[in-house]
Amino acid sequence: MRSTSVLILTDDGEFARTLTACWQVERQLPGISVLTGDHWNNGAEVAPDLLVIGPLKEGALGETLRNLANSTAIILCAPAEAKELGLLRKRYPRLLHVPLREDWTQVVLLVAGESLRRTEALRLARLAEQRAAQNANQATLGRYMMEMKHNMNNAMTSLLGNAELLLLEPGELSAQSLAQIKTIHTMALRINEIMQRFSSIASEMREVETPSQAETIDDEATLFPRR
């Protein structure tokens, strides 16, 4: 989970030290930054995956969160009045309050772990969506190429055949014209080779697709076993 980031915002040094120390013994450690309320600058320059708010200077909480995006995941460990907490929850649907009781570090780590896993899963899902869109575009191009192959081959037959006929019976063609026809013939052969390579890749992909799909289905069965 190194790709996720956590920002601890607190004016209480002990809070930051305790939480960081607990996190460091965990198996999966996110990138952790610590800021005090004075350096926060209304959250204008930071966009963490998770914001853990510890005790701040009195009355600073509302002001601190003013410019923060509504979608930010927040764990609030600072004491807050019920009314203020209600307002904050309304504004930040992903805010969770963890009272500073004896086991607060365990609760924060547990909730933070889940929150970061969700962030990571969302990131992967977005990435997969982008790749799927890219693949769909490429598949459209591939299908177009496959559909056009027939026309391309017919055109190439005329190109190659007529060049060969001219070379076979040059008549009164000049040496320069003959050389140009030879070039056309050679290039037509090269295009033909390229098209054949394309065909062989297409057929290879078809052969590979079947076992690949079978394996994917197996993977899905492992990940999501039917009950």
Next chain:
Amino acid sequence: MHFSAAENPAEWTLVPKKVLIVDDSPAQVKLIQGLLEPEGYWPVGLSDPKRVEEAITVERPSLILLDVVMPGRNGFQVCRELKENVRFNAIPVILVTSKDTASDRYWGQQQGADGYVTKPFTREELLRAVRRFA
């Protein structure tokens, strides 16, 4: 070239072997004709695949070069129907087509085709296939 079947050898003449080219594209027919004629064949073109049987009856070709992708009746169908007909099934059929996958080739064989040439072909490739049968 081949000798005509006259009883008296003195009357034997060189008669070019007739090759029926069935392709909906006149340019392709003309091209194949141009490639076969200098080699001593007598190519006859047909662009309507529905009239193949009629053309065979009239022309009596030694070999048929048959395109596959054609409107109305495709080359696989034509080949299958010729090979099922005792009047025509002795005439060799070479499929000359842009369909170049292994499954196309296999399907052509299944329809009874005697040869398979993929487009684009070189002059040598076409002649090699034709010389096998005529």
